[in-house]
Amino acid sequence: MKIGMMTDAYKPYVSGITNYIDLNKRALEIAGHDVYVFTFGDLDHEDGETRVIRNPGLPLADTGFYLSLRYKTAAKKLLQTMDVVHVHHPFLSGRLALAYCRPKQIPIIFTNHTRYDLYAQARLPLMPEEVSHSLLQAYMPNFCEEMDMVISPSQGMEKILREYGVEGHIEVVPNGVDLTRFHDAKPLSRAEFNFEVNDTLLVYAGRIAPEKNLEFLIQAFAGVSHVIPNAHLLIVGGGQKEHMEEIKAIPDEYDVQDRVHFVGMIPYDKLPSYLAMCDVFVTASVTEVHPLSVIEAMGTGLPIMGIDSPGVGDSITDGITGLLAKEDIASFTAKLTYLCLNKDLHKKFGTEARKASEQYSIERTTKIMLGHYSRLTENTKPLKPKLDERLMSILEEFLK
Numbered sequence: 001m002k003i004g005m006m007t008d009a010y011k012p013y014v015s016g017i018t019n020y021i022d023l024n025k026r027a028l029e030i031a032g033h034d035v036y037v038f039t040f041g042d043l044d045h046e047d048g049e050t051r052v053i054r055n056p057g058l059p060l061a062d063t064g065f066y067l068s069l070r071y072k073t074a075a076k077k078l079l080q081t082m083d084v085v086h087v088h089h090p091f092l093s094g095r096l097a098l099a100y101c102r103p104k105q106i107p108i109i110f111t112n113h114t115r116y117d118l119y120a121q122a123r124l125p126l127m128p129e130e131v132s133h134s135l136l137q138a139y140m141p142n143f144c145e146e147m148d149m150v151i152s153p154s155q156g157m158e159k160i161l162r163e164y165g166v167e168g169h170i171e172v173v174p175n176g177v178d179l180t181r182f183h184d185a186k187p188l189s190r191a192e193f194n195f196e197v198n199d200t201l202l203v204y205a206g207r208i209a210p211e212k213n214l215e216f217l218i219q220a221f222a223g224v225s226h227v228i229p230n231a232h233l234l235i236v237g238g239g240q241k242e243h244m245e246e247i248k249a250i251p252d253e254y255d256v257q258d259r260v261h262f263v264g265m266i267p268y269d270k271l272p273s274y275l276a277m278c279d280v281f282v283t284a285s286v287t288e289v290h291p292l293s294v295i296e297a298m299g300t301g302l303p304i305m306g307i308d309s310p311g312v313g314d315s316i317t318d319g320i321t322g323l324l325a326k327e328d329i330a331s332f333t334a335k336l337t338y339l340c341l342n343k344d345l346h347k348k349f350g351t352e353a354r355k356a357s358e359q360y361s362i363e364r365t366t367k368i369m370l371g372h373y374s375r376l377t378e379n380t381k382p383l384k385p386k387l388d389e390r391l392m393s394i395l396e397e398f399l400k
Contacts, residue, residue, distance in 0.1 A: 001034070001373060001374070001377065002033070002036070002082045002083045002084075003028060003033055003034070003035045003036070003082065003083065003084055003086065004035075004036050004038055004082035004086065005021050005025060005035060005036065005037045005038065005085075005086050005088065006038045006039075006079075006085060006086070006087045006088065006089075006093040006094075006096065006097050007021055007038070007039050007088040007089055007093055008039070008040060008066075008088075008089040008091070008092050008093050009039065009040070009041075009064050009065050009066070009089075010037055010039040010042075010052065010054075011042075011045070011047060011049070011052075012047075012064075013042075013064030013065070014064075014207065014237075014238070014265070015064075016113070016175075016206075016290070016291070016292040017088055017089075017113045017114075019268070019292060020088075020175045020292065021037060021088060022049075023176060023177070023362055024176060024362070024365075024366065024369070025037060027176065027178075027362050027366040028366060028369075028370070031366065031370065033370075034051065036051045036052075036053060036078065036079075036082070037051065037052045037053065038071065038075060038079055038093070039052070039053070039054055039055070039093075040054065040055050040056070040057035040066035040067075040068045040092070041054065041056075041057045041059060041065075041066030041068075042054060053071075053075045053078060053079075055068055055070075055071045055072050056068060056072070062240055062241065063240065068092065069092070069095075070096070071096060071100070076100050079100050079101065080100060080101065080104050080106065082101070082106055083106070083107075083373075084106065084107045084108075084373045085097055085101050085106055085107070085108050085109070086108075086109045086110075086111065086373075087108060087109065087110045087111070087147075088110075088111055088113060089114075090110060090112070090139075090140065090143050094110065094143055102146070107148040107149070107373075107376035107377060108146075108147050108148050108149075109147065109148060109149045109150075109151060109372065109373075109376070110143075110144065110147045110149070110150050110151065111150075111151040111152075111153065111173075111175075112150070112151070112152055112153075112157060112161060112289065113153065113175075113289050113290065114287075114289055115157070115160065115286075115287040115288070115289060115310070115311075116132075116136055117136055118211060118286065118287040136164045137164050137165045140161065140164040140165065140166055141164065141165040141167065144161070144166045144168060145167075148376055149169075149171060149372060149376060150166065150168060150169070150170050150171070151170070151173050151372075152170050152172050152173075152289075153172070153173065153174050153175045153289050153290030153311075154174065154310060154314040154315070155172055155314055156289075156309070156311055156313060156314045157289045157290070157310055157311065158172055159310065160310055173365060173368050173369065173372075174290060174359065174360050174365055175290045175292060175365065176360060176361060176362035176363075176364065176365030176366060177292060177295050177299065177357070177360045177361065177362060178362050179299040179357055179358070179360070179361050179362070181269065181272050182275070182296050182297075182299035182300045182357075183299055183300075183354070184272075185272030185273055185275060185300050186273055186276065187273060187276035187277040188273045188274060188276070188277045189277075190277060193261075193277075195232065199230045199231070199232055200228055200230060200231040200232070200279050200280070200340050201232050201234060201277065201280075202221065202224075202231065202232065202233045202234065202278065202279065202280050202281075202282045202305075202340070203233075203235075203236065203275060203278040203281055203282065203297075204217060204234070204235050204237075204282050204283055205236040205237055205271060205274070205275065205293045205296075205297070206236075206237050206283070206285075206293045207237055207238070207239050208235065208237050208239035208243060208244055208247055209239045209240070209243060210243060211285065211287040212283075212284075212285045212287070213284040213285050213287075213307075214235070214247050214284070215247070215250055216284040216327075216332070217233075217283070217284040218233070218247075218250045218251055218254065218256070218260060219250075219254060219329055219333075220284065220329055220332045221233045221259070221260065221282075221336075222251075222254035222255070222256045223329075223333035223337070224333060224336050224337050224340060225256050225259050227337050227341070228337070228340050228341065231259065231340060232259050232260075232261060233256075233260045233282070234261050234263055234274070234278060235247075235260065235261065235262050235263065236263045236264075236266060236271070236274055237263075237264075238264055238265040248262055271296065272296075272300055275296065275300040276300050276301075278302065279302070279303075279340075279346055280302060280303055280304075280305055280336075280340065280346065281293075281294065281297035281298075281302045281303070281304050281305070281322075282305045282306070283304075283305070283306050283307075283312060284306075284307055284327075284332065285306075285307070285309075285312065286307050286309040286312070287311075288309070288310070288311030289310065289311045290311055290314075290315075291312055291315055294312060294316070295315060295357055295360045297353075298315070298321060298353035298354060298356060298357040299357040299360075300354075301350040301351065301353065301354045302350055302353065303321065303322045303323075303339065303345060303346055303348075303349030303350050303353060304316050304321060304322030304323075304349075304353060305322055305323050305325075305332075305335065305336050305339055306322065306323075306324055306325075307325060307326070307327050307332065308324040308325065308326060309327070312324070317352075320349070320352050320356075321349055321352045321353040321356050322339075322349050322353060323336075323338070323339050323349075
């Protein structure tokens with residue numbers, strides 16, 4: 001089967017979506033399928049990965065995203081040879097999928113990975129919440145109606161899509177994770193980082209971006225540090241330079257600059273060892289749809305401290321695999337302090353978290369997705385090109 005993955009951004013940009021596409025692509029290729037990634041920008045990027053089709057685009061500052069309204073002619077023609085197309089962003093890639101694939105009757109699947117309402121509020125703080133929500137209510141129902149299948153990675157995100165006004169069937173399929181490297185993780189030596197064996201190490205791993213709510217997390221950690229003098233917070237990951245500078249200044253405001261450690265970007269294959277060195281995984285993000293970093297930490301055997309919200313709340317069972325709090329600084333700080341002080345809960349919650357992570361194994365989720373791909377392709381009959389499509393093809397060839 002020839003499978004096309006359409007995404008607005010891909011490697012070297014780092015995000016949960018790019019990681020999912022890369023992982024899913026490799027799993028499907030191992031199963032014997034040809035998988036192509038169609039994206040924008042980074043035309044000169046080389047990492048040895050095959051079947052990545054990059055199209056020119058206008059860079060949007062240093063966000064890692066590019067603006068473009070079309071594919072190169074060769075990319076369009078290749079896309080139109082796919083048996084099924086899987087869209088991972090609804091706007092640029094989504095519109096192109098409809099324009100290029102619908103005339104050829106190629107089945108289109110859309111997975112909604114992102115809380116676009118909350119991203120808009122975080123990235124465009126001057127935009128009223130009602131405006132961003134109204135825009136999504138105007139766009140998403142019609143777009144999803146055009147899809148052959150709509151997927152939500154979590155039940156929480158399914159509810160959000162319903163709030164946008166999406167009425168059709170939504171299939172809940174979690175994004176898969178390669179758990180092997182996390183199950184087998186060997187912890188780094190604490191001594192190499194000047195930590196003591198008895199120190200309590202909290203870790204956040206992910207992008208450093210406004211929607212990740214890191215200022216809230218650092219403020220909560222400051223409260224914890226007053227009670228637990230040997231607690232440390234590791235922040236693993238990177239982001240836009242301007243926001244990185246803002247976040248790195250926050251520990252000084254709470255006088256915890258010696259207890260908050262910005263590790264920066266690390267190779268993905270090193271992440272399991274960093275996680276295994278720590279005691280608790282922490283996140284204050286409320287914009288997650290299917291938090292891969294949380295699931296990876298669960299696979300490593302870490303208890304999780306998070307905020308009860310779609311995505312994170314779907315992944316963590318409060319009091320079983322970790323603790324959930326409201327998006328309230330006092331509530332979050334109190335629960336995090338309680339978790340840090342009760343070392344017995346680390347092992348108890350961590351063991352259950354590792355078990356719970358199995359439902360997200362890439363082997364399981366790939367099998368589910370292949371079933372959907374196969375069903376859609378079997379129910380689709382190819383159409384002969386219409387006259388206007390043939391004429392357009394001839395014109396494009398002439399212009400090229």
